[in-house]
Amino acid sequence: MSTNHTTDDAPTDETSETDSRTAASTDPTGDHVLELDSVDSGYGDVQVLDDCSLHLDAGEIVCLIGPNGAGKSTVLKTIFGMLTPWEGTVHYHGDDIGGMAPEDIVREGIGYVPQTDNVFGSLSIEENLRMGGVAREDGLEAVIDTLYERFPLLDEKRNANARTLSGGQRQVLAFARALVMEPDVLLIDEPSAGLAPNTAAEVFGHVEAVNDMDTAVLMVEQNAKKGLGISDRGYVLDQGTVRFDGAADSLLDSDEVSKLYLGGG
Numbered sequence: 032m033s034t035n036h037t038t039d040d041a042p043t044d045e046t047s048e049t050d051s052r053t054a055a056s057t058d059p060t061g062d063h064v065l066e067l068d069s070v071d072s073g074y075g076d077v078q079v080l081d082d083c084s085l086h087l088d089a090g091e092i093v094c095l096i097g098p099n100g101a102g103k104s105t106v107l108k109t110i111f112g113m114l115t116p117w118e119g120t121v122h123y124h125g126d127d128i129g130g131m132a133p134e135d136i137v138r139e140g141i142g143y144v145p146q147t148d149n150v151f152g153s154l155s156i157e158e159n160l161r162m163g164g165v166a167r168e169d170g171l172e173a174v175i176d177t178l179y180e181r182f183p184l185l186d187e188k189r190n191a192n193a194r195t196l197s198g199g200q201r202q203v204l205a206f207a208r209a210l211v212m213e214p215d216v217l218l219i220d221e222p223s224a225g226l227a228p229n230t231a232a233e234v235f236g237h238v239e240a241v242n243d244m245d246t247a248v249l250m251v252e253q254n255a256k257k258g259l260g261i262s263d264r265g266y267v268l269d270q271g272t273v274r275f276d277g278a279a280d281s282l283l284d285s286d287e288v289s290k291l292y293l294g295g296g
């Protein structure tokens with residue numbers, strides 16, 4: 032399998048794969064749409080990310096999994112400029128965006144859907160979508176029409192207040208709101224959190240629909256099996272560091288990842 036072990040006790044027979052990942056992540060040439068290289072980051076004096084390196088390529092869905100408190104949401108916040116890297120770099124299409132303000136990062140082409148408070152409940156669906164496009168200079172009507180076509184449930188309820196939507200529908204609105212800026216990359220934090228399994232499955236379908244709109248997706252997901260199930264690749268984060276990475280299928284098939292992080296035997 033292509034899973035790379037980065038722990039000190041990693042088997043030595045996988046050294047070449049580990050080397051290959053490291054080489055890619057220390058050479059921010061712009062080959063990757065998004066690339067974190069050896070990032071340290073945290074809150075106040077508290078360090079959370081420790082030498083964290085990962086990347087996202089065009090067209091991919093990449094899932095970030097790991098235990099509670101591993102730093103998964105912190106990765107997204109650091110990419111989106113809510114936190115400034117203490118060390119290391121964040122490159123987007125080869126440009127260093129580390130520490131850039133979130134409103135500028137949105138204009139660059141990265142969207143972010145936080146886990147909570149991701150829609151305005153007192154505003155209508157239409158108003159939420161328009162809010163998502165305040166930084167657009169033109170083309171707002173056309174992109175909103177496209178989003179209504181892509182997500183018909185929003186079209187049907189365009190004048191309803193967002194607070195009347197179900198949890199799953201709210202997630203769809205949150206995705207659509209971020210897509211009004213037509214980002215290259217969408218960062219999504221735990222899209223299935225708090226949803227019943229059937230609804231979560233629908234939301235994962237909508238993540239795939241987002242990806243079908245030429246948007247690469249970096250997703251944090253507690254439901255690791257389901258998240259990896261729709262992803263091309265994955266990273267296992269533990270204590271702020273990438274412990275394993277590889278094709279999503281190979282992570283799902285890995286006995287070690289399964290035992291340590293997927294609740295398997």
Ligand SMILES: Nc1ncnc2c1ncn2[C@@H]1O[C@H](COP(=O)(O)OP(=O)(O)OP(=O)(O)O)[C@@H](O)[C@H]1O
Nearest residue numbers: 074077079097098099100101102103104105106253
């Ligand atoms: N605003 C904050 N101020 C201080 N510490 C924080 C803040 N947000 C998160 N942390 C701490 O940072 C660490 C990593 O949090 P983070 O939310 O990135 O983890 P996570 O892997 O996404 O886990 P979870 O699934 O529990 O959300 C945790 O110890 C958390 O308590």
